[in-house]
Amino acid sequence: MRQIFEGNEFAENPEPRALCVLVLDTSGSMSGNPIAELNAGLQRFKSDLVGSPLAAKRVEAVVVTFGGGVRVEGNPTTVENFSAPNLRASGNTPLGAALNTALELIHKRKEEYRAAGISYYRPWIFVFSDGEPNDAWQEAAEALAAEEDRKGVVVFAVGVDGANFDVLRQVSRKNAPVRMKDVGHFAEMFRWLSNSLQQVSSSRVGDQLRLEPPKDWGVIES
Amino acid sequence: MEGSSHRAASLGCDDAHAYFQAEGLLVLAVADGAGSAQFGGEGARIAVEAALGTLIDSLGEPVKDWDELLRNAVATARYALKAEAASRECPLSEFAATLLLAVCTPDCLTAAQLGDGAIVARQAGGWERLCNSQKGEYINETAFLTVTEPMQYLSTRVQPAADLEAIILLTDGLEPLAFNLRQGQPHSPFFEALYRFARRNEEVATLTAQLCNELRSDRLEARTDDDKTLVIAVPN
Numbered sequence: 001m002r003q004i005f006e007g008n009e010f011a012e013n014p015e016p017r018a019l020c021v022l023v024l025d026t027s028g029s030m031s032g033n034p035i036a037e038l039n040a041g042l043q044r045f046k047s048d049l050v051g052s053p054l055a056a057k058r059v060e061a062v063v064v065t066f067g068g069g070v071r072v073e074g075n076p077t078t079v080e081n082f083s084a085p086n087l088r089a090s091g092n093t094p095l096g097a098a099l100n101t102a103l104e105l106i107h108k109r110k111e112e113y114r115a116a117g118i119s120y121y122r123p124w125i126f127v128f129s130d131g132e133p134n135d136a137w138q139e140a141a142e143a144l145a146a147e148e149d150r151k152g153v154v155v156f157a158v159g160v161d162g163a164n165f166d167v168l169r170q171v172s173r174k175n176a177p178v179r180m181k182d183v184g185h186f187a188e189m190f191r192w193l194s195n196s197l198q199q200v201s202s203s204r205v206g207d208q209l210r211l212e213p214p215k216d217w218g219v220i221e222s
Numbered sequence: 223m224e225g226s227s228h229r230a231a232s233l234g235c236d237d238a239h240a241y242f243q244a245e246g247l248l249v250l251a252v253a254d255g256a257g258s259a260q261f262g263g264e265g266a267r268i269a270v271e272a273a274l275g276t277l278i279d280s281l282g283e284p285v286k287d288w289d290e291l292l293r294n295a296v297a298t299a300r301y302a303l304k305a306e307a308a309s310r311e312c313p314l315s316e317f318a319a320t321l322l323l324a325v326c327t328p329d330c331l332t333a334a335q336l337g338d339g340a341i342v343a344r345q346a347g348g349w350e351r352l353c354n355s356q357k358g359e360y361i362n363e364t365a366f367l368t369v370t371e372p373m374q375y376l377s378t379r380v381q382p383a384a385d386l387e388a389i390i391l392l393t394d395g396l397e398p399l400a401f402n403l404r405q406g407q408p409h410s411p412f413f414e415a416l417y418r419f420a421r422r423n424e425e426v427a428t429l430t431a432q433l434c435n436e437l438r439s440d441r442l443e444a445r446t447d448d449d450k451t452l453v454i455a456v457p458n
Contacts, residue, residue: 017363119361151359201360 009077015057019076019109020165020193020200022107026067029162030089034183041186048194049079053195056080057200058121062105066098075214078110084149095129096137099144099171105151126193127157127171130183133165141170144174148174149150149210158189158218165221176222178214188217237393237451238266238319240274248291248326249277252451253299254393256366258317265303265317269367272302273323281325285302288325291347292334296321296376300367317324319365322391324352326455331383336376337365338394338399342408346385349408351401353377355394388456389419395450420454 042063049055060074065086068091074083106123112122125144147153157172159165160180168177180189196211213215214220236255241248251270256261276298277432280291299321307314320337333341335353342351357364358373390413392400400412422429437450 080337122360200362 004169007150008073009081010116010118012058013055013078016121016122017060017078017113018058018197019062019106019123021076021105021123022061022063023098023102023125023127024063024087025094025095025131026065026087026089026091027091027131028067028090029131030067030086033087034160035087035089037183037186038128039084039087041190043185044091046079046082046084047109047169048191049188049197051161052198059197060109063087064098064105066094067168068090068094070094070097070101071103072098072101073212076105090173093131094135095127095133095171096135096140098206099125099127099135099140102144102156103147103153105135106147106149110138121203122151122154123153124156124197124200125167127155128159129157129168130160133167134218137167141167145173159221165187169208169221174219177219180218185217187212192217226304227248232238234312235271236263236266237395237449238263239271239391239451239453240272241453241455242278248324248329248389248455249274249281250322250324250389250453251277252339252393252453253393254320254321254337254395254449254451256320257449259318259368260316262316262318264306265319265368268302268306269299269319269321273299273321273342274426275367277325285330288332289378292323292325292332292378292380293373293405296336296367296373299442300372308380314353314368315366317376318368320365320393322353322393324389324391326383326386328388329383330380331389332378332380334376336367336420336423338397340390340392340397340408341379341414342392342400342405343386343389344388347387349410349413351406352379352381366443388420388454390416390455391451393449393451393455396452403449416452416454417456420456 032074049059056079059079060076060084061079063073065071065087067116073085098209102125144155148155152170156175157171157177159168159177160183165177192214234437236257239252243249251274253266253269255266259265266425273295276295303317304314320339322339324333324341326331333352334370335341336353340351341353342349354377356377365372400409402409418428
């Protein structure tokens with residue numbers, strides 16, 4: 001069996017998928033302690049989700065960074081196969097290009113699910129930023145809002161310190177952005193995200209999702 | 223299907239079924255209450271009764287537009303759920319249920335489906351699924367009578383009743399056994415076995431008891447743990 005199904009992720013694992021695209025700010029201002037905390041948080045995210053047998057097979061993650069340019073770190077994959085990248089901070093803050101990349105990734109991944117006959121949950125885009133975008137982010141925010149309006153995606157945004165919350169409110173319109181207390185709270189933020197994704201990936205038909213408020217790590221910027 | 227006999231087996235409290243039979247007319251209704259809804263089982267019973275009642279009323283006169291007739295019955299079922307939810311001051315979603323309907327006359331075979339489950343007919347020896355299970359895009363967002371715009375999920379079918387030999391309605395608890403999951407085609411060994419069984423020359427009550435035992439057996443429970451409802455109609 002191993003030879004037949006190896007390499008075909010959907011034959012090996014036919015579980016429904018809950019995709020989360022992590023859109024993370026790795027601009028120069030994240031250098032030093034912030035990027036170290038972010039990397040540690042990503043490790044935590046992986047280990048939390050792998051601890052849940054169902055989530056390990058259902059939650060898919062992929063990291064898109066924006067710092068100088070936009071990078072996609074690997075392909076979307078279930079968290080059991082996900083390895084947290086070691087991110088480095090440099091350059092400016094092309095948020096808009098990163099959002100466009102995230103949307104393209106989601107469209108492409110949904111097509112792959114459909115072609116393979118795999119069921120899926122509504123994908124998430126989770127945006128984190130510590131700064132002011134320096135590209136044409138407005139168009140990307142409009143495209144994202146339109147996609148969210150037609151229920152194609154769920155968007156959450158978190159900002160810290162130098163983040164522009166007027167921008168983040170335009171990016172994440174259905175769920176108001178959260179201001180993280182300080183960069184020492186990445187671990188709690190990723191714990192919240194992994195808990196929420198566990199809830200989504202085990203939800204059944206007709207279930208109402210009741211996500212926890214950010215509580216100990218942030219404040220909602222409504 | 224004049225002179226039909228009916229064998230219905232219902233297990234589990236969140237499913238409901240009902241039928242009406244008169245000369246040259248057979249009306250079948252099945253609903254599956256959502257497990258996550260507080261009053262899903264009640265929702266299923268209310269939906270079945272409301273839809274069946276509307277169909278019987280409308281069938282007193284010659285039918286001009288079958289599709290409209292079916293849509294009207296589904297809309298009435300939804301309205302009945304709304305009225306119940308309003309009178310008990312609780313959210314409509316607590317009565318979430320699917321609905322399957324089939325009407326047979328000597329000329330016409332029609333069916334309507336909203337949500338999971340299946341309506342399958344045997345005509346001239348072949349099995350065919352009459353309606354689609356119109357799911358939402360996402361696995362946890364499936365269609366019920368109680369969603370915001372339910373009619374977008376409704377699938378209907380109107381076709382000649384020529385060589386109609388059996389009609390079977392089943393809820394999603396039995397879908398893993400009844401269909402080839404990949405293509406969604408009826409699994410004919412399953413349906414042929416039911417067809418032969420339903421045509422045995424025995425009392426309906428005896429057959430129903432046997433069918434219930436079979437549906438409860440460990441062999442089947444191992445493959446599907448959901449509520450199961452099966453309604454079979456074959457000519458005498």
